[in-house]
Amino acid sequence: MTDTRPWRKLYKTARWRAVRERQLSEHPLCEWCLEREEITEANEVHHRIAHKGDLDLFWSGPFLSTCKACHSSRGQREDAGQTVVAYGADGWPI
Numbered sequence: 350m351t352d353t354r355p356w357r358k359l360y361k362t363a364r365w366r367a368v369r370e371r372q373l374s375e376h377p378l379c380e381w382c383l384e385r386e387e388i389t390e391a392n393e394v395h396h397r398i399a400h401k402g403d404l405d406l407f408w409s410g411p412f413l414s415t416c417k418a419c420h421s422s423r424g425q426r427e428d429a430g431q432t433v434v435a436y437g438a439d440g441w442p443i
């Protein structure tokens with residue numbers, strides 16, 4: 350998959366690393382795993398609102414802590430504008 354999104358390079362900046370470190374220290378667990386009552390250490394930061402290149406949203410959030418697995422399966426689909434249905438521990442959609 351070729352990624353030509355212009356903001357992609359922002360993820361390599363020291364500023365983004367600082368934002369990421371702060372988010373993960375304040376919210377160290379994957380919030381999507383927690384919805385399923387699973388405890389997983391978060392190591393990635395997802396934008397709760399798709400920023401689509403909006404720099405205010407990109408730098409200021411709101412953010413959500415996720416693990417790599419959740420981020421790649423659910424986060425990318427949300428970024429693509431698709432509706433994601435998640436199921437809770439009781440089997441009902443969240």
Ligand SMILES: [Zn+2]
Binds near residue numbers: 382389418420
């Ligand atoms: Zn997760």
